[in-house]
Amino acid sequence: MRPSISKIINLLCLLCGSMFFVEINAQVKMPAIFSDNMVFQREVKIPVWGTAAAGDKIDVQLGKKKVSVITDALGKWKAELSPFKAGGPYDLKISGKNSIIYKNVMIGEVWICSGQSNMAMEVREIGDTCNNKQEIADADLPYIRFFTVDPMTAASPQSDLKGRGWEVCDTNTVKRFSAVGYFFGKKLYDKLKIPVGLINSSYGGTDIEAWTSSQSLKTISYFSDILQSIKLYSENDAAFLEEYNRKREEWKSSSMNTDPGFPSSGITWKDTLLDVTSWSKIIVPCLWDQQELKEFNGSVWYRKEIEIPSSWSGKDLILNMGPIDDIDVTWFNGHMLGSGELWDKPRQYIIPATLVKAGRNILAIRCIDTGGPGGVWGEAEQYYISNSLNEKIQVAGEWLYKRTLPINEFPSRPTSFENPNCPTVLFNAMIAPLIPYSLGGVIWYQGENNTYTALRYRTLFPLMINDWRSKWGIGDFPFYFVQLANYMNINPEPAEDTWAELREAQLMTLKVKNTGMASAIDIGDAIDIHPKNKREVGNRLALIALAKLYGIKDEFSGPVYRTYKVEGNSVRIKFDHSKGLKVQGNKLLGFAVAGDDKKFRWADAKIEGSDVVVWCNEILKPVAVRYAWASNPVCNLYNAAGLPASPFRTDDWKVLTEDFLKE
Known part of the structure; x- marks a missing residue:
């Protein structure tokens, strides 16, 4: 029996559709981080990667340099171009069954700008604190380029991300970029006069655990259960999902049942007749x-x-x-x-x-x-x-x-795997897809969300830094970070403080190789967790890079506590970066002293050369000193470069936050 004409037509359509599908999947595809106007890191090998059909030959050419590779069984490929000196513009051409050409490609310095909302905060959001209108008017700087990663989460590492593509800095594009990142990059460009590429991968209100890979977090037993749950969730395990959804619904019900706003009888707090005179x-x-x-x-x-x-x-x-x-x-x-x-x-x-x-x-x-x-x-x-x-x-x-x-x-709440504070989800979605893009270093502004777990941060911050370095596999690249700014009410008396503990954890991270810290203890805002003076933050980060990486040997840090010595009823404090110690104001403020009772009292202090001598007339036998130990300390010790001293303490007494390694 002959097939009908309609069956033949349907068969031909099916074959054509299949051929079209195969053809589309055979084409060269590139991750979103590659676009016109991009910047590659100078003087290192330049990785270029993508997908095509399995076994295809892919040619990659940048300027006059060309390399060819064969895709693997999954269609993945990666090529490495030999190093370039700073310069451009170039065309980057990738050829397989189709060709993709990226134009206006530059070679220079590439930095990832990451963290939470104070890194995400855009130039247009900082008001006129930094003479912002003039900064924007002067922002036609074509050798500075931006790439902003869209905020997103993922339960497993992703191969690609979303973003607007690389943008050339001008009076319009600068408004939408990270303010800290922009001022950092602008300072580098002003000094180095070479192209600067800035990749902003930040997400407001997020924990450091979310920025760390599962491979690193699993080395800490505390995370074992949640990492296993994330794995089952990412694999769509049916039994796990059924139990997970049941627990989420139970939590919603039980959290309301335990809330005083829902009494067992009578008017609830959602009702229109509620008496709110006590509110x-x-x-x-x-x-x-x-x-x-x-x-x-x-x-x-x-x-x-x-x-x-x-x-x-x-x-x-x-x-x-x-x-x-x-x-x-x-x-x-x-x-x-x-x-x-x-x-x-x-x-x-x-x-x-x-x-x-x-x-x-x-x-x-x-x-x-x-x-x-x-x-x-x-x-x-x-x-x-x-x-x-x-x-x-x-x-x-x-x-x-x-x-x-x-x-x-509250009753224990099941983790939300879409929540940006779930461990690993930001690394998976916003960092993993960038690897192995060529870079010179990372600047980082985060920690506000971890102040309640500050002792954990002592472990988690170095862990994350080393995690990223191991994933890129290019050695201990520079990692410079911001120590939290002053914020909230001023305490009238010395007290324990979670923000001070987080700053201490950041200070301790300077022990990690090739790191640097910019203190923001004097440029915060008592009533705004997002202080507007991002120009000074960016400039202080740039000072570190210029001194430690680019050979411009200006002072890059404020005074950092080194040692102390009790001298009778006073304590002598020695610092690194202490050239030209000075007081901003009439009297040195921010120091507190404690005796054996561990009760801190405000202290007097004076500068003697490169040291500070501290005493309190109420304490004849001092045993410990603290400086700027508060969320919003009143403190005014600087060095000759005008950079503030970092908060510190000489004691190691029990503090407010707990370390999960001891739980």
Whole structure:
């Protein structure tokens, strides 16, 4: 029996489709980090990699240098071009069954800029603290190039990422780039006069564990269980996913059942008839750590009365809000609108017409923060209710709040593997795809999110640095970092402090080979965890690179504690980087002394040459000294280069945070 014409046509279509699929997959494909305007690191081998059909020959040519490779059984290939001196522009041509040409490629210095929100903060976001309008107007600098990695997470290492491609620095593109990264790169370019490529791979509000690979974290038994769970999740293990989803639903129910906002009988805190006379005022949007709830992690309720005009009554509305850190459940007139779990994502909920009435309406939010800063935050213009005509009622401003349970009284919560603070997920999504791109070094601004686990940071920070170095396999490349800026209220008396402990962990990381630290202890903001003076931060990082890597031997660090010696009722402190010690102001401030009782009291201090002598008349036998040991210390010791002394302590007494290696 002859096949019908329709069957023959269908067969031909199927064959053509298969051939097209094979042809598409046979073509050379390149990762997103390769684009026009890119910069390669000078004077090192230049890796170029991608995919094509298995067994294909791939030709890679940059300028006059050319190399050929054969793809492996999976179609993967990697070529290495011999080193170039700084210069350009060049064309990079990759040829297989198809050809890709990247234009305006430069050779110079390439740096990864990584960390959390203070590295992510863009030039356009820093206001005019740094004469920003003029900086932007002067930013036509074609030898500086940017690549910004889109924030994302992944449960397993990825081969590619997303981004806008490499951009040439000008008055428009500079606005969207990391401010710290830009000022760092600009300083390098001003001094070196060679191309500078900056790769911004940062994600706000994130823990260092998220930036570290599973291979490194598994060397610490503390992470064994979570790493196994991440592995099963990434493999879509059916039994694991069923149990995981069940536990997540159980947690949601139990966390509400234990909250005082949900009494076993009577009016709940979401209801319109609730008496709120005992509630306090709070500003939205603003992290609660910047208001009355410093260092609180747990559940906080927010409420606000909204006046709805009669013309909106009985119509569907949309509630728009900025990000909520971390988890919210939101109600309108006592009815749940929705919930979200990602701390950095804006919320949008539909308000059904049946709930909307003219006059007084109640908006209620239950916010749970699991660690680090928390609250209802973002920009004021993100908070509004809108109708179908896009008319708006603003809901930013004064709200009422009441805190309930601290996080340690909550039932244990299953890890969210989409959460950017889940171990390994940022390394997998935002660092692994960059490897083995040629680079000169890394600058890093992170730690705010780890202040509650500062002793762990002593282990985790060096672990991450060595992790990245081992993955790139190009030796101990430079890794320079920012010591946390001053932030929050000033303590009237010496006290233990988690931010001080985190800064100490950063200071201790200088023991790792080829690292450098820029202190920001004097350029923070008491009420803003994102201080605006990013130019000074970038410049201080650049000073380290210029001195340690590029041979410009200017001072690059403020005074760093070396040793102490008790001399009667005083203590003599010696420093590195102590040339020209000076006080900024009339009196040396920030020192505290303790005796055998381990109770610190404010101390007097004076400079003697390159030393500082410290004493307290109330303590005849001092045994320990601390300097700038607070979240927001009042301190003013500098060296001749105008760089601030790093906070330190001479004791090793028990502190607030615990080390997981001892748990």
